Amino acid sequence: MAAEWPQPRPISMSLGPGWPRALAAMGVALLTLLIAFQGTFASMVAIWDRSETFTHGYLILPIVLFLVFRLRHELARLQPQPCLLALIPLGLLTVAWVMGELVDVISVRQFAAVLMVPALTWLILGTQITRRLQFPLAYLLFAVPFGEFMVEPMMIWTADFTVGAIRLTGVPVYRDGLFFELPTGRWSVVAACSGVRYLIASLALGTLFAHLMYRSWKRRLLFVAIAILVPIVANWLRAYGIVMIGHLSDMRLAAGVDHLIYGWIFFGVVIFLMFLIGAFWREDHLPPKPRPAAAASVPPSGSRMATTTLLALLLVASGPLYAGWMNQRDLGEVEGLGSGPLLPEGWQAAEETAAPPPWTPGYLNARASRNGLATQEGEDQAVGLHIGYYRAQFRHGNMVGWANTLAGRHRDDWQQRGGGRVAVPGVDRRGDRVLLSGGDGDERELIAWRWYWVDGRLTTSGHEVKAREALNRLLGGRDDAALVVIYAERGDDPAQAEAAMEAYAQAAMPQLLSLLEEVTRR
Structure with a gap:
């Protein structure tokens, strides 16, 4: 008598009645997202392609699809239920993307665009399904090429x-x-x-x-x-x-x-x-923790799903449309910055024969600049001032960015040798203190103090600069900002050079801040 082995049962997966509409709505929403933010997603792929650090980005989407596939039977037992509460994070992400676009911060745009995928999932499929998909959706963040700030x-x-x-x-x-x-x-x-x-x-x-x-x-x-x-x-x-x-x-x-x-x-x-x-x-051989049974729910009506999808599409498309409209505006020319050094009381322009040739920071794309050397009456130590004024940075180039440093990434004649912070009496914000060496022909050593000026405030934080510029532009204003550098030859007595720089900063800073405010109003 031959033994009869039980035949394996075919694996079947029956979707609930609400899934066809939900999957169609999700497909339309994701397609709209891809089209509306194609530039942002293309920038991610471009970085994957050129940087060995982020080549793994090509694997993230297949891994996420595999993780979702593993959950297919569990998901099939759930009923999609649109959650309009998800419009709040989706709207905030759209605003974040717009701000990143207006001040050209690529990482903000990329994170916002990727995070819109979980927000759309929550909006269209609902809370229960999004909770089951939380890890695959979170794993999408590894597709964003982020982390180069850790290199240095x-x-x-x-x-x-x-x-x-x-x-x-x-x-x-x-x-x-x-x-x-x-x-x-x-x-x-x-x-x-x-x-x-x-x-x-x-x-x-x-x-x-x-x-x-x-x-x-x-x-x-x-x-x-x-x-x-x-x-x-x-x-x-x-x-x-x-x-x-x-x-x-x-x-x-x-x-x-x-x-x-x-x-x-x-x-x-x-x-x-x-x-x-x-x-x-490893614990993968253990059965997963039991989840509470999903409460029975009525499939969403076609009109509710259509309304939810339409709201999602309008919100997603509004970001690129608003940013494109804002970037078409003419923010005007920069006028009134002047030329040469600022000369507060007790200071005079340095004689060309006594002063070294002026140095300029390696910052590109300024709409207007002012540079010059001054000496205090009765003193020989020359102190330099550089002002670089930026406006319409989305069109002409940014002040704060990887390419702009005091030494200058576009030139190799100057090197940064050290850094720190400096406090100047009478100036409400500390400045960045940088030591530089190089120059054409002979070796020169400089001490430079750097501030950024934005929204009437001095700061050394590039993040604060970008945040203030983004908020101003989001509300219809301009992205005016300025680079302020006071510098001097280090010479044989660095203490004397920095004492002269401090005296000049105390005397000239009020006049400088008033000048920048005046330029902003023009």
Whole structure:
């Protein structure tokens, strides 16, 4: 008598009566979002394409679709119920995108556009379904190419660890900023050595691993924390190992492209071990925690779904339309800034024969500028003033941005050697203090104090500048802002130079602020 094995039952998934309308509405809303913000999404893809740090962006959407597919049976048992409360976050995200567009902050635009996907999901499909989809929707944020602000601090941390470890090894090393020299050769920590690409890749993979492998939130958060810490430490060990390989091989190994190859191999091994160890505490074999049964609900009517979809489309499309209309406005020319140094009482223009040639900061795109050197009566120390005035930055270029630094990214004759903060009596905001060296032909050293002026206020925060510019433009105003730099030759007596700068700042700042207010009103 032959045994009869039970036949597997076919897997079926029957959708509730409200799903066809909901899926159609969701498709229309997402298509509208893609068309309305195509420039923003295209900018994300362009960064994925040109930057190895964010190449993982191509994988995020397939991963999200896979995560949603895993939930298909659970979702099919739920009934879509539009939630008009979601119009609030959707409206706020639209405003955020408009502000980012008006002052050209690409990361704000990208985050706002991506976050509109969860907002639309909540609006059209409802709270219960959005709660089930919270992780896939949150994982979409890894598609935003964000994190380059960490490059500089991580370069410094890597240099600190590498030099410290080399000294503990007993090898003599001389350090100058991000450059350091061993008896066998000279090294530097560049952007590719910062470890940011390792950190972002590890965080994206580690977050996915924690979600799939663990059920406990404690284990998930712990593994994500490890996924952040491990690549940072691994990058430090990688940098130290590469330098030591180069040193011990008399610079025959790890001194060229091969040290990047060693770095990726080392990183791959470390991440593999991290996942292997993390798998010992895996909980994916456990059944998921039971969820409370969804309350029975009546499918939304066709008119309600159509009304909700129409509101979503109008709100999504309003952002690009308003920003485009605002960017067509003519904000006028900049007039009345003047030329030469400001000369408060007791100060005079420096004689050209006695003063060094004027220096200008490496800031581009100013609509008007004023630059000159002044000396206090009876003194020889020349103090320079530079004012760069910006207006209609969406059209002519931004004051605050990666390209603009005091040394100037577009030129290589000046280098920034240090920084800090400076407090000037009588000036309500501290300034940024920067040391610069370079110049044409002979080496010069400058001390520069920098402020930004916006909305009648001095600040050193680029974020504050952008926020005030965005709010002004959102309400129909202008984005006027100015760069203010006071500088002097460092010379043999830096204390004397900074004392002269302080005296000039105290005397000239009231006149300078009044001048900027007058220019704004024209």
